[in-house]
Amino acid sequence: MRIWCNDNDPNACAWLNELEKEGQLPPLTVDSRPIEAVKPNDLACDECHFFAGIGGWPYALRLAGWSGPVWTGSCPCQPFSTAGKRLAERDPRHLWPVWFSLIAKCRPPTIFGEQVASGLGHQWLARVRADLEAAGYAVGAANLCAASTGAPHIRQRLYWGASRLANTERQRGRCGSTRCEDAIDAGVTGKAGDFWSGYTRISCRDGKTRRIEPGTFPLAHGVPGRVGLLRGYGNAIVPQVAAAFVKAFRESLNP
Numbered sequence: 283m284r285i286w287c288n289d290n291d292p293n294a295c296a297w298l299n300e301l302e303k304e305g306q307l308p309p310l311t312v313d314s315r316p317i318e319a320v321k322p323n324d325l326a327c328d329e330c331h332f333f334a335g336i337g338g339w340p341y342a343l344r345l346a347g348w349s350g351p352v353w354t355g356s357c358p359c360q361p362f363s364t365a366g367k368r369l370a371e372r373d374p375r376h377l378w379p380v381w382f383s384l385i386a387k388c389r390p391p392t393i394f395g396e397q398v399a400s401g402l403g404h405q406w407l408a409r410v411r412a413d414l415e416a417a418g419y420a421v422g423a424a425n426l427c428a429a430s431t432g433a434p435h436i437r438q439r440l441y442w443g444a445s446r447l448a449n450t451e452r453q454r455g456r457c458g459s460t461r462c463e464d465a466i467d468a469g470v471t472g473k474a475g476d477f478w479s480g481y482t483r484i485s486c487r488d489g490k491t492r493r494i495e496p497g498t499f500p501l502a503h504g505v506p507g508r509v510g511l512l513r514g515y516g517n518a519i520v521p522q523v524a525a526a527f528v529k530a531f532r533e534s535l536n537p
């Protein structure tokens with residue numbers, strides 16, 4: 283199994299290497315180049331993870347019991363987040379066209395991705411779906427939150443998957459996206475405590491207390507590596523939610 287992870291953030295790349303050393307991730311090759319520098323010939327691997335961050339997608343695939351060739355990617359969310367300038371496709375960090383160019387050239391059999399669930403994020407997903415369906419993929423998506431698998435926070439995100447169609451399926455117009463979405467909606471359910479049986483409570487400015495994953499706070503000024511930790515946690519997917527999506531997507535392809 284050859285696994286390739288790409289991210290242009292040196293902190294994320296260092297994090298990936300450390301997780302591999304600790305046995306939290308399988309053996310992998312970490313590529314720190316900007317995605318614009320990646321060429322199709324670089325991608326002769328079983329798994330290719332773009333915008334890999336701290337390894338949420340490779341970990342999620344292990345949780346889901348996935349096997350077989352696959353690409354994943356969580357394109358930068360800053361252009362589409364309500365917390366940013368909302369420049370959308372005018373933002374230089376809008377990198378879907380770059381990634382899609384590699385997809386169109388290499389045509390991986392299965393692709394998974396994620397994006398922020400804002401209004402602009404939904405518009406972004408509509409373009410992704412249109413591009414992939416025009417290239418011969420069936421696409422399914424779901425709007426999911428971390429709490430759906432028992433996490434003590436919301437973290438609403440759009441998860442999507444694409445499966446390459448055979449030419450005969452394309453000719454018949456068999457997209458399969460409705461079937462996929464039905465399976466995903468039915469399959470992503472969780473009981474409280476499935477993955478977060480323990481938690482830490484913090485007091486917030488509104489007077490309420492909220493649960494967080496143990497060990498993530500405090501991240502106050504002066505804490506070693508604070509900026510890297512915040513960036514890593516802030517950009518990471520919730521692997522348990524991604525794993526539930528992957529399982530449901532797989533079931534939708536093999537009912």
